[in-house]
Amino acid sequence: MITISEVGPRDGVQSLDFLVDLDIKKRWVAAEAAAGVREIEVGSFVNYKRLPQMQDTAALVDFALGIPGLCVAVLVPNLRGAQTAVAAGVHKLSVPVSASETHSRNNVNRTHDQMIEEVRAIRALVDDQPEGARPSIEVGVATAFGCTMEGHVPERTVVALAERLMEAGASEVGLSDTTGYADPGMIRSRVTAVQRAVGAGNITGVHLHNTRGLGLANALAALECGLTTLDASLGGLGGCPFAPGASGNIVTEDLVFMLEAMGHATDIDLPALIEVRKALAADLPGSPLYGFVADAGLPLDFAPPSEAASLAGTQA
């Protein structure tokens, strides 16, 4: 089973230049969960003066926690955000730590050493909670494939940071192609190197952007390395201000199509997901959505893996 983590309500919405109503976000989260999406990053606990788009995160978390079976994730850049998230009762904390020092200082105003200490403090906070109320801490190594400020980010920097983050108390680490610099060769090389360093069980996911059109190729490379969690956003919402026409995150519905066509079950009802995209498009007039499957339609003989298996069973 491959887990698709929908990050549109956080990553996609964050880069829009207008505020999205809480009601729209609620409808979107509920509809995607109903289509079978099991994990959604609904927002972030950050400084709302810098990111007003995220100011309703607490309300959206509260709403999402009422959806049975849904893993509710939020992004937190520091201990303060983690305290709010833990108090809100989220299931998963997503903590970005940039492999590029320059990006880290610009983005969260902290060096690597300071971010490692932040992760250690978040671990202590989580361990202080009663059993059953301890969210998992997934640290995403941001700019893991290159940085718009530093350019090349050496693989050994990424591997060393992943090791230190695990030692500081991360439940697992993931690699994020924040800038859309990754290619399938880099994905293979870096994911394998991190797997070797921290153990394959401690890296399960990647966060990919489709900035240069390699999103799905990169997702496939990650899958072939054995990763099982892929971040994506419905309709590739968010876009990329530096690359007009390029979607933001990889497109959830195209990713589901690729996986299911290859026989990987996702438990997501693809026609239902395409309907959610239509509803989102109607709710956000003027924001371009990206991707291909919704416009092209599904192939005539398309059958989701579970159905394909039961059809095969009938024939046997």
Ligand code: ZN
């Ligand atoms: Zn992103």
